[in-house]
Amino acid sequence: MADVIFSDVQKRFGGFTAVQDLNLSIQQGEFVSLLGPSGCGKTTTLRMLAGLEFPTSGEIWIGDRVVNDLPPGQRDIAMVFQSYALYPHMSVGQNIAYPLKKRRVPKAARLEMVAKTAEMLQLTPLLHRKPKELSGGQQQRVALGRALVRDPKVFLLDEPLSNLDAKLRGNMRAELVELHQRLGRTMVYVTHDQLEAMTMSDRIAVMEGGKLQQFAPPQDVYREPANRFVAGFIGTPGMNLIDGALSHAAGRWMFDAPGISIEARNLDAAAKPGPAAMGVRPEGLTIGTGTLAGVIQSVEQTGHENIVVVRLGDDLRMTGRTAPHQLWRPGETVQCGIDAGMAHFFAQGPNGKRLNRPLSSGSSTLQESKPTPKEATS
Amino acid sequence: MKIRTIAFNIFAWSIVLMVAFPLFWMLVTSVKPQSELFSRPPTMLPESWTLEHYARLLFETKFLSYFWNSVILSTATTVVVVTIATLGAYSLVRFRYRGRETLAFLVLFTYLLPSVVLILPLYLMLVQLGLSNTITSLVIAYTTFALPYALWLLRSFMAGIPEDLESAALVDGASRMGAFRDIILPQLLPGIISTALFTFILSWNEYLYALVLVNSDDARPLTTGVMNMLISSFNIEWSLLMAASVMMSVPLIIVFAFLQSYLTRGFGAGGVKG
Amino acid sequence: MLGLMLIAPSVLVFCAVIVYPLISAIYLSLFQIYTPTLEGTWVGLDNYAELLATGKFWGALQTNLIWTVGTLTLQIIFGVGMALVLHQNIWFRSLARSLILFPYFISTVVAVLVWKWLFNDLYGILNHLMMTAGLIDFPIDYLGTMPNALVSVILVGAWKYFPFVVIAVLARLQSIPDQLYEAARIDGAGPIARFFDITLPQLREVLVVIVMLRAIWDFKEFDLIFLLTGGGPVTATQTLPLLVYKEAFALNQMGMASAYAVIMMLLMLAFMILYIRRTKSEGS
Numbered sequence: 006m007a008d009v010i011f012s013d014v015q016k017r018f019g020g021f022t023a024v025q026d027l028n029l030s031i032q033q034g035e036f037v038s039l040l041g042p043s044g045c046g047k048t049t050t051l052r053m054l055a056g057l058e059f060p061t062s063g064e065i066w067i068g069d070r071v072v073n074d075l076p077p078g079q080r081d082i083a084m085v086f087q088s089y090a091l092y093p094h095m096s097v098g099q100n101i102a103y104p105l106k107k108r109r110v111p112k113a114a115r116l117e118m119v120a121k122t123a124e125m126l127q128l129t130p131l132l133h134r135k136p137k138e139l140s141g142g143q144q145q146r147v148a149l150g151r152a153l154v155r156d157p158k159v160f161l162l163d164e165p166l167s168n169l170d171a172k173l174r175g176n177m178r179a180e181l182v183e184l185h186q187r188l189g190r191t192m193v194y195v196t197h198d199q200l201e202a203m204t205m206s207d208r209i210a211v212m213e214g215g216k217l218q219q220f221a222p223p224q225d226v227y228r229e230p231a232n233r234f235v236a237g238f239i240g241t242p243g244m245n246l247i248d249g250a251l252s253h254a255a256g257r258w259m260f261d262a263p264g265i266s267i268e269a270r271n272l273d274a275a276a277k278p279g280p281a282a283m284g285v286r287p288e289g290l291t292i293g294t295g296t297l298a299g300v301i302q303s304v305e306q307t308g309h310e311n312i313v314v315v316r317l318g319d320d321l322r323m324t325g326r327t328a329p330h331q332l333w334r335p336g337e338t339v340q341c342g343i344d345a346g347m348a349h350f351f352a353q354g355p356n357g358k359r360l361n362r363p364l365s366s367g368s369s370t371l372q373e374s375k376p377t378p379k380e381a382t383s
Numbered sequence: 384m385k386i387r388t389i390a391f392n393i394f395a396w397s398i399v400l401m402v403a404f405p406l407f408w409m410l411v412t413s414v415k416p417q418s419e420l421f422s423r424p425p426t427m428l429p430e431s432w433t434l435e436h437y438a439r440l441l442f443e444t445k446f447l448s449y450f451w452n453s454v455i456l457s458t459a460t461t462v463v464v465v466t467i468a469t470l471g472a473y474s475l476v477r478f479r480y481r482g483r484e485t486l487a488f489l490v491l492f493t494y495l496l497p498s499v500v501l502i503l504p505l506y507l508m509l510v511q512l513g514l515s516n517t518i519t520s521l522v523i524a525y526t527t528f529a530l531p532y533a534l535w536l537l538r539s540f541m542a543g544i545p546e547d548l549e550s551a552a553l554v555d556g557a558s559r560m561g562a563f564r565d566i567i568l569p570q571l572l573p574g575i576i577s578t579a580l581f582t583f584i585l586s587w588n589e590y591l592y593a594l595v596l597v598n599s600d601d602a603r604p605l606t607t608g609v610m611n612m613l614i615s616s617f618n619i620e621w622s623l624l625m626a627a628s629v630m631m632s633v634p635l636i637i638v639f640a641f642l643q644s645y646l647t648r649g650f651g652a653g654g655v656k657g
Numbered sequence: 658m659l660g661l662m663l664i665a666p667s668v669l670v671f672c673a674v675i676v677y678p679l680i681s682a683i684y685l686s687l688f689q690i691y692t693p694t695l696e697g698t699w700v701g702l703d704n705y706a707e708l709l710a711t712g713k714f715w716g717a718l719q720t721n722l723i724w725t726v727g728t729l730t731l732q733i734i735f736g737v738g739m740a741l742v743l744h745q746n747i748w749f750r751s752l753a754r755s756l757i758l759f760p761y762f763i764s765t766v767v768a769v770l771v772w773k774w775l776f777n778d779l780y781g782i783l784n785h786l787m788m789t790a791g792l793i794d795f796p797i798d799y800l801g802t803m804p805n806a807l808v809s810v811i812l813v814g815a816w817k818y819f820p821f822v823v824i825a826v827l828a829r830l831q832s833i834p835d836q837l838y839e840a841a842r843i844d845g846a847g848p849i850a851r852f853f854d855i856t857l858p859q860l861r862e863v864l865v866v867i868v869m870l871r872a873i874w875d876f877k878e879f880d881l882i883f884l885l886t887g888g889g890p891v892t893a894t895q896t897l898p899l900l901v902y903k904e905a906f907a908l909n910q911m912g913m914a915s916a917y918a919v920i921m922m923l924l925m926l927a928f929m930i931l932y933i934r935r936t937k938s939e940g941s
Contacts, residue, residue, distance in 0.1 A: 057550050078556035090547035094569040103565075107556030151555070395747045398739070402816065403756040406763075408782060409771045421780055471667035478660025493675050497877035497925075499901040500918035503911060504681030507695070530670055559659055588764035590880045595906070606766045610884070621774055628767040635762050639755055 007066070008033040008191040009054065009159060014063030016049055023049040025215045027063070031208075036185050036192045038202035041212035042238070047195045048163060050212070054193060055084050055161055067159060078107065083152035084161040087168065089144045091136035091151075098123070098132040101150045108155070122154045142173050149184075160192045166201065178205060199239050203227070211235045218356070229363045233351040236284045236359070242312055244284045244349075245323045251281040251350065251360075260350060264318020265297065268345050269361070276350070276360040284349040287312070290325035292333070295342020299323075301333045315341055406632075413437070413625040420622055436626040445600060446627060449608030454634075456518050456604050457586040460525040464533045464582045465575060467526075472537035473563060477549070493531040501527060502595050509596060518602045524592045529582045536581065540574025541567070580638055587634065605631050686915035692905055697912060704916035713892075713900065714917070718924075721896040724811060724882070725875045731815035732871055736822025737860070741852075743823065744830045754827075761820035765880040772813050772885065776800055803893045806886050810894055814881055818874075822867055829863040830856070865936045872932075873925055897921050 009031040016024040024046040031037050039047035052058040053065060056077035064071050072080050083104070091100050098119055105115045123129045126146045136144055145165060152160060162181075166174045182205050185192055196202055202209045203223045211218040211226060211234075219231035230236035236244050249262025251269060258269040258276070260283050267283070292299075292313055299315040302322060311327045325341070333339060347364065351357035412420065413436055415429045440446045505524055506515075514520040544567060552562035568575075593607040603611070609627045686704055690697035708714050743754055760768065775783045776799035784796040799809045833856070841851050879898040882888070888895035888903065895903070897917060905914035 055550075055554055057553065076558075077550075077554040078558070082554065084551070084554045086547045086551060088545060088547050090545065090551035092548060092551075092566055103552070104555035107561070151551075391745070392747050395742045395745070396753065398742070399753045399756050403759060405768075405771045405775060405816075406759055408775060409767075412774065427782075467666045467670060470663040474660045474663035474667075478663070489671060493671070496675065496679065497879070497898055497901070497918065497921055499877070499879055499898045500682050500915075500922060501675065501678045503685065503905060503915060503918070504678035507681070508677070526670060527675060530667065534667060584762055588762075588766075590764070590766055590884070591902075606764055609770075610766055621777075621780075624770050625774065628763075628770050631767055632763050639758070639762070 007031060008035070008068060009193065010064075010066040011050070011054075012064040012066070014050075014053065014060045014065060016046075016053060016058060017061045023215055024053070024060075027217055029210060029217065029220060031191060031193065034189050034191055035207045036182075036194065036205060038206040038209045039193065039195045039212060040197070040199060040202040040209050040238075041218075042197060045212040046215040047197075047210075047212050051084075051161055051163055051193060051195045054159075055082060056080055081158040082161055083155055083157040083159075085145075085148045085152050085163065085165045087164040089136075089148040089165075089168075091144055091147055093136055096133050096135055097128060097139070097147050097150075100136070100147055101128075101154050104151060104155045118154055122150045125153070126150050141169055142177070145169065145177065153184075153188075156190075158191065160190055162192065162194045164196055167196075167198070181205060200241065203239070211238065213238075213356070230284075230349065230359060232359055233282055233284065233357045234355055236349060236351065240286060242287055242324050244286050245290065246351075247283045247285075247321065247323075249281065249283060251276065251278050253278045260348075262321070264321045265343070267343055267348065269348070269350050270345055271361040271364065272350060273360060273362050275358075280353040281360065282351045282353070282357060284351060285323070285343055285347060287324045287326045289344045289347030290315070290323050291342040291344065292325045292327050292339055293331065293341075295340045297341045297343070299339050299341045301335050301337045301339060303335055304333060315339065317341060409625050409628050412622065413629050415622065417622055436622045437630070440623055440626045440630065444612060444623075445608065446605075446612075446630070448600070449603055449605045449612075450630070452518060452602060452608075453587055453604040453606075456521050456525070457583050459518075459522045460529060460586040461579050461582045463522065464526055464529045465537075465579050468530060468533035468537050468578065469571070469575060471534050472541045473567065475534070475538055476541045477546075493528075498528060498591050502592065506595055516597050516599045516602055518597075520596050521593060521602070521604065524596055525586045525589060528589075528592075529585050532585070533578050533582055536578045537571070537574055540571060540577075544570045584635060584638070682915045682918050685912055686919050688912040690911040692909040692911045695911070700912065704913050705920070708913065708916050708920065714920075716892065717895050717897045717900045720807070720894060721876060723807065724814070724878075724894075724896055725872060727807075727811040728814035728818070729868070729872055729875050731811065732819040732822050732875075733864070733868065735815060736819045736867075737826050737864075739819065740823045740826035740830060741856075743827055757823055758820045760817045765817070765884060768813065768817050769881065769884040772809075772816075773800070776809065800886050801890055803890060806890060806894050810882055810885055813885060814875065814878065817881065818871065821871065825863055825867050826860060829860055833859045869929065869932055869936075873929065876925060876928075877921070 007030045009029075011027045011029040014024060014027040015022065027046075027050065039050055041047050049058060053060050054067075056072065056075060060073060065073055067080055067082070077084075092103065095103065101119045101122055102115050105118060110118070119132075120129070123132055126149060128143070128146055128150055131139060131143060131147075136147065139147065145168075148165070165181075166177050169177060178201060185205075194202075194205065203226075206223060208220060208222050209226050210220045211231075213234050219226055219235045221229075221231075226235060226239055230239065230244075233246065237246055247262050247265065249260055249265070251272075252259050252261065258272050260267050260269045260281065262283070265283075269283075292315060297317050299317045302314040302316050304314075305312040306329065308329065310329055311331065313325050313327055313333065314322055315325060316322050323341075327333075348361075349364070350360040352360060411427075411429055414432045414434065415426075416431055416433045416435065419426060419430055505527070509515050509520045509523065514523070548566050548570070549562050552566045553559070557565060588606065589604075590606045590610075593604050597603055597607065600608070609624070609631065685697075687699065687701055688697035689700045689704070739757060743750065743757065747753060775781050778784060778796045778798055781796075781799075783799070784793075787793050788796070798805060800806050837855050837859075838851055841855055846854060877898055878896070879902065882894055882896055883899055883902065886894045888899045898921070901914045901917045901921070904910045904917060
């Protein structure tokens, strides 16, 4: 049963359209990320769900009700803000108790629920402090506590980790995932960090320019991006994207670009000859063997692998991965190859649709990628 | 300490003392006995001290009733203005509706209007309402020039409160006004205090409106009262005047002593943010 | 909608006591009205014609401009200077700040009384001090002759209102990041260079607003000049606001007074528009 539904939702601010043609259906208990660059409409979407903005057209459902006209307090939701939005003049305990107070929960019950929530988030010793006396991580947990204490139907989180330092962020990510598994509640999570979205979500809704680009589990978004934008946005280091042209001769498709000529396999019926783009993830570029001559530009050693940038031909740079012991030096020439089985092709334009059918899960390269079973859809 | 620092400090303080001298002189004059007042050359520090002028002022003139009028007048104006301005500022900052920008501009525009312009029709209007010569008429009149500034101040204070706080309160189940009461007002308190102080001072010091609108001693506030009572073409009672000046400034000094930080915060918020 | 309801009382006040009087003033200016009885006859634009033709208006305008420019300049120079001084860590800094603020917060009535006493030719301390210092031989009549009267008024105005500039500039000074100065020092800038290259540009925004506000408020200042000189000697310090008051309540010509008032407003409006346009274009 779907817990949250966006049906043909549009949001305009004067002449500017922030969200267009949004159709999204979130299942009960799912952890869904709204992912995209700033200005893509993800925060607006979340705020519409919260009731802090109202859609210009379309319907929003929570559970079995249309909530378009309901104020935020009556939607059975809770929200964690990017800035935490803790009430500065109230203590931690009062902050967490506030939503209960608004629902006229009697004092004794309130105190108990606040105590339990504080216990769960290790906030008990801090209950009497004011927010400004707490560290960033502690403040974030108070914000979480305020959201959790009511046990709402849907949790909304607006980039809650972006103000934390890197190490803390990693810890909180794991804690949030654990929390989700324990509570089993629907969570809608806004972020611009694709790593966060990939590691935490059941499904990711990638947005750009106010439009939904793809809504699928992380592995699908990674391995079968719906269009060029999603392909380039997901994955670090990013996918190599090369502009060129597709041609069709003697039953075979070829992709040509300065410095590269490669067979295009697996194209679907919609493919036509003409300008197109090819996308290959770093793991699809073999360095050391192959038919293309390249010059090493830079080598970054991360410890468990090397990120290598190679220049092929005059202008073309591509990024690849190698095992840590394979050390090249900038300026050296190497042979490189592109695994045709890992190449995606996209129509022309920044949001060009993917032209090839889903790739097989195995790969025929030297790289270490193990065949990963697809995520079971719920 | 370096010579330069000491020299600079002395320089700075000499200027401060020069600026403050008139006030010092006011105080000194008010405690000089009448005989010493007109000595030539005048003495810098009084040779003997007396409180006789203060006593005369408080017990033999209408000073106290003027003082009381001013207190009522300024307090009433402050309460009215701050209430209206707080609600108005909330509306201007947090809501969206047509004409909102025009209203904000109008606020600025009212600064252009010389009080001399507004006085004439205002006077007529108050006469017609049967309110001439009353403290109420002054409260109404003072509200006219105090409100724009209060709105402007409160608006910038309100803009400094993060919007997220209100959103969080709404999500937590508060109504719009509930969020205002629980979350915004406590945050706004320093701003409200600043604005209240400014409004009080503005009302306390106002002269022209009091001059035109009130002619009877019952409703006369301090500013016109003092000028009226102590200055005639024949005899200017300087010692009484200085004593009266000191007394008139006493509330302001009290305000200063305790709440200086609030006053300067008001200017900071009204100015351009860094 | 709730938003409209909240702003309603403010709007009501505005309409009743600002918009209405404003329109009335314009309306009244088209009549000749005898103040005590409020009887009037229609004269159309005659008031304006007469106003522009007499020397009274132009004289008052000139005086107004001299007063405004004079006192504004002093307010800004002393205001900025004092703010810079108070920004440093001098002894008992908060006490110094309080003392500097005093002139602005006391009533104009009090300020005028004190200065009149200081200016007194027989018993005033100012004459005494200046004679003792050897600056003058005979006591000066500060308020009764020209150009003394206008100069005195300008100086008292500067004394009373410069703290406003001090506070605003000080608040801005305190928000200039230290790092800007540190970077300038590393680049080799001395204190004077740092003032002109870092402090002044940062102050520009505040000063633009302050200058406009003070110019407008000084231009329409009534209380100070009225109480200090009454417009005298004769009409030497009579500015436009004083002229309006005189027409309305001394000469009992409320219609004419309204005409003066309307012209004043138009002048200030013109100034504000030109000023905003010029500073906007300079700024961008």
